[in-house]
Amino acid sequence: MALSDSDLPTMYTLLANSLSGDESLRKPAEAALSQSENRPGFSSCLMEIITAKDLTAQADVRLIASVYFKNSVNRYWRNRRDSTGISNEEKIHLRQKLLSHLREENYQIALMMAVIISKIARIDYPREWPELYSVLAQQLQSADVLTSHRIFMVLFRSLKELSTMRLPSHQRKFAEISSHLFEFSWQLWQNDMKTILHAFSSLAQSFTSNAPVEHQDDLYLTCERWLFCLKVEVRPVKEVCPVFLNAVQSFLPYYLSFQQRHQKFWDFTKRACTKLMKVIVSVQDRHPYSFGDNCVILPVMDFCLNRITNPEPEIISFEQFVIQCMIMVKSILECKEYKPSLTGRVMNEKEVSMEQMKKNISTVVGDTLRSLLPDERVVLLCNILIRRFFVLTTSDFDEWYQSPESFHHEQDMVQWTEKLRPCAEALYIVLFENHSQLLGPVVVSILQEAMNGCPASETSITPGMLLKDAAYGAAGHVYYELSNYLNFKDWFDRALSLELMNDHPNMRIIHRKVALLLGQWVSEIKDDLKRQVYCALIRLLQGKDLAVKLATCRSLCFLVEDANFSQKDFIDLLPTCYDLSFKLVEDVQEFDSKVQVLNFISVLIEHANGIIPFASMLVDFFQKAWEESSGESLLQIQLLVALRNFVVALGCQSPICYNLLLPILQRGIDINSPDELNLLEDSVMLWEATLSNAPSMVPQLLGFFPSLVDIIERSFDHLQLAVNIMEGYIILGGTEFLNLHASSVAKLLDTIVANVNDRGLKSTLPVIEVLIQCFPLVAPPMIATTVQRLILICLSGGDDRDPSKTVVKTSSAAILARILVTNTNYVAHITSEPSLSAALQQAGVSIKENVLLSLVDVWLEKVDNAIVIQQKTFGLALAIMLTLRLPQVLDKIDQILSTCTSIILRGSDELNEESSGDNMSSNLSHHKDTFPSKDSRKRQIQASDPIKQISLETSLRDNLQTIIHGYLCLGHANNFPTAATAAKEMVVKVIKSDGSINIYHRPINASELMLEFPKHLVCDSHSFFIGQKIPTLSPNDKLQLGHNYFLLPAQFFQSVLSFVTIASSFATFNNKFATVGAATTTNVQAFDIKKAPSGLLQVRVSDAFVSKLMQQRKMNQKDDQEHQLIQGDESNKICSTPQLFKEYTQLVSCRKHWKPKLDTIKESKRKKLSSSSFGIKRRKKGHQPKNVQQKSHKLKQDYQHHHQKITTTTKIKTKTKAKR
Secondary structure, eight states: OOOOOGGHHHHHHHHHTTTTTEEEEEEEHHHHHHHHTTTTTTTHHHHHHHOOOOTTHHHHHHHHHHHHHHHHHHHHHOOBBTTTOHHHHHHHHHHHHHHHHHOOSSOOOOOOOHHHHHHHHHHHHHTOOOTTHHHHHHHHHOOOOOHHHHHHHHHHHHHHHOOOOOHHHHHHHHHHHHHHHHHHHHHHHHHHHHHHHHHHHHHHSSSSSOOOOOHHHHHHHHHHHHHHHHHHOOHHHHHHHHHHHHHHHHTHHHHHHHHHHOOHHHHHHHHEEEEEHHHHHHHHHHHHHHHHHHHHHHHHHHHHHHHHOOOHHHTTTTHHHHHHHHHHHHHHOOOGGGGGOOOOTTTTSOOHHHHHHHHHHHHHHHHHHHHHHHHHHHHHHHIIIIIIISSSHHHHHHHHHHHHHHHHHHGGGGGGTTHHHHHHHHHHHHHHHHHHHHHHHHHHHHHHHHHHSOOOTTTTHHHHHHHHHHHHHHHHTTTHHHHHTTTTHHHHHIIHHHHHHHGGGGGHHHHHHHHHHHHTTTOOOOHHHHHHHHHHHHHHHHHSOHHHHHHHHHHHHHHHHHOOOOHEEEEEGGGHHHHHHHHHHHHSSSSSHHHHHHHHHHHHHHHHHHOGHHHHHHHHHHHHHHTTTTTTTHHHHHHHHHHHHHHHGGGGGGGGGHHHHHHHHHHHHHHHHHTHHHHHHHHHHHHHHHHOSSSSOOHHHTTHHHHHHHHHHHHHHHHHHHHHHHHHHHHHHHHHHHHHHHHHHHHHHHHHHHHHHHHHHHHHHHHHHHHHHHHHHTTHHTTTTHHHHHHHHHOOOSSSOOHHHHHHHHHHHHHHHHHHHHOOOHHHHHHTHHHHHHHHHHTTOSSOOOHHHHHHHHHHHGGGGOOOOHHHHHHHHHHHGGGGOTTTHHHHHHHHHHHHHHHHHHHHHHHHHHHHHHHHHHHHHHHSSOOHHHHHHHHHHTOOOOHHHHOHHHHHHHHHHHHHHHHHHOOOOOOOEEEOHHHHHHHHHEEESSEEEEEESEEEEHHHHHHHHTTTEEEETTTOOOTSOOOOOOOOOOOOTTTTTEEGGGGGGSHHHHOHHHHHHHBBBOHHHHHHHHHHHHSOEEEEEOOTTOOOOOEEOHHHHHHHHHHHHHHHHHHHHHHHHHHHHHHHOOSSSHHHHHHHHHGGGGOOOOOOOOOOOOOOOOTOOEEOTTTTTEETOOOHHHHHHHHHHHHHHHHHHHHHHHHHHHHHHHHHHOOO
């Protein structure tokens, strides 16, 4: 139900009660307001209360109403699915009301109204609220000071909101609005500047202000409006920067004069000068080339340098302004656009390019900076920074005494833009980097001067001690360059070690700086000095001053993390170090201090060996620290990091901390935990480390797995960690895990594969492969939906130009190939599932043939993108496809064979090396740990991979034999003499195409046979190689004794030898032969794989096999003749009518011999096939000639028709025999 004007009293009462200190009134009011905020009219009621004139005195109620209004805009201004939101009519009313109530006197309410308008403008401008800025500009023309101030407040907030919108249309709108508003605001800002300076001059000349209060209030509003105008400015750099600099110079003299008498205007002067310098710094950062003009950079840089090196009295105490001057100088000195470019330019270039213009500007700026910073001024600036700004002051000592922890953290370089000394240190570092050769000796001389002025035995806090502290700090910040001028070992032996031995309380100043210094100069601490440094820092850690101990803790962290950390020099110091660190955690109070000490403990655990003796002590420490950190999520995050390092350091002995670890882990991975937002990521990382180092699965860990499903269902932010965890459970939990959480695993994988992008799939697919590798028979049916999704990924296109998609498709294809090799029956089952066909159809994937043959195309296509083990998996899968006796495989047989043999050549050696490497790593890991870790178990699984155990070459050879029996249906042939027998007989044997044999007892010329048999050619019996043309003998060649030769028709030698040509030239498909052939030819090896001299593998057809083919052809022809005679007699006896004779002929005609009708394929030079490693021409996908496709299709049809007739004939003959 919508709210109306009649609900205003109730709404006002609720708002007033929500501010009550009485909880019995406040809680019900807050609940009622929360329930009403999504009702229509709620925002309108709030707006009426805010703008009600009779409620002007009730500022607190109006302010809380504006807060509720802002929250309502955030939640309901945009239309949402779960709420009707604010209606368009109400939005129009609210926008009009907001623009009519700009002159709000209360500053806090006015600020809240400006925020509300800016948030609405971000959503509605310009489509729904096009008049916004025109109305504001119109009211600005005739507004008084208060109204104009509020309008500029709105402009600043709304323009700031619009500037964050990144669409080009929004950017254009922002530029258009800024350009329209700038002229007026720029003129107003300059006029206000004159007004303010004139009024300030009058105020400064009088010791007592006689001006009325109203006038001062108007002046202050003018000042505030001037500041808002400054935030809106967008103008060419050359125009605004000189004006800004002049304004700074005009305001600075009033800083001291207003400090005692006019606090309000003194505060404005301080803010104005600081803001102007910040704007100049921002302009330089965003427009460095425009800022590099001499009219800008020269006066600005000179002004800032003078204020640093020779400040006026009013500047000395104005730290924020000095900080901005230092930031300005630092930004210019380190600006990369002002550095000399090393790139050249094109000679005789007619037009000056943009890059050349930038280089010219950089050159000019470089000359300007050299003129502004001659060597004398650089040395002076360096001395000023060290001697004035690095030296500790009285206020620093007061802060150190009162809060040593705060003092330590405030000196960090992280806060260099907020504190004067860290800012001076940052400027000094940049200055030294630009002038290291000049300033190196200068810093060393200051250091020597300080050490001479304050010897190691000096204990009084004198200017000499303070200068030594500053000089040590300067030497520490530039150690990487100063090491060329200073021998650290001599320095440590002659001064630093002596100072560390002095235990006087005042020496803590030097002790703190030396502790920091040792951490900075870690690279110069050589082996002969490490032990002394370690002992000295441990001694400092035993002191009483927290600032010194925290500085020592930081330096020890750097030393332990160093790549050259000496374990042998530190090992005996570990017990003391741990004890002191645990005590320091208890002593410090601030969060930053606790985090720093915990980080040091974590580093000790990670880098210092020998953690086992301290395990019990560390467990007690972590238990206590975790209990005391309750409610402090950020501190618990650091504890989780330390615990992760602790688990990794313990390795296979990590179960000794499970009593502490598992309850913490269980709470951290619970998505319903109150601290889930802060602790989940680090808890998941700890979970992953626990599994990786667990020697065995424990019931508590096994019960955590469902939480992983909840985490992934909520978000994929921790996908990589989740994948690693799942892999750990598969490898560590084994069958027990799978029996308990099979449904969760299937759900988790299906959720991931269905929703993540290619990057997520690249992380997930290896885990799926490990799962199938460990459970080849159980896993595929368990994750059937995921397997179907992998098939969809493989058969979907779109990866030609996307490397990520190519990797995903290749990995998915490898997984499917693995399933085919290890669980062939399941692949046949899932590829015939109706649900898969429906999914393919829904995804728009068209399959010309069946799914399995489409996968063959993917395997052939992606083999070159795969790694070695994946390539072998592809090869084994393709070899298995040869045994399926599908007619379509005949078209791909050459490409399959070429791919398999290429894999054999490329992958055998690499796979063996990889396997031996895995075995070696596994053995090393086994000897290292009594219980193998996750990584060692994974290596063992990979080493025992069935894919590695199967020989691809043997599988290919065996399946080639099967494919010949399946496709050619060859029958029994008489044993034929081989080449070895012929050699013994020392005769020349010539086998003719009809299977007959001519024997010659003398060498004869090939021309004699060619004359006797025209249109025939002679070839050697060892010349039959798949994928190559058969070489023939020339007429002048002699046939040698002890060799076999073939005399074949000339057309047989015109094309490349393949299984198709063998089938078309020799095969005679006979029913009788088909039924017994497979059993009678197994004693003859049809093919032999051998290496050519070039190193390539070749498939050779044996001479005995070809001889049997020819002989069988002759026998089949004889059987046909006899069969025709018998058929004629039988037909006369059986068929008494013409109709019976016709039907009998149709039934028996299928016994005629089938032969595919193949013509010679002529290849053009452009489509010449590339040679594979097997010597076979590899056909490119999508470029098959049309006539080849037609003939191949015809071959398939004939083959299928032939088998159909053979089946019919066999059934008829069986019935006839039964009747007889």
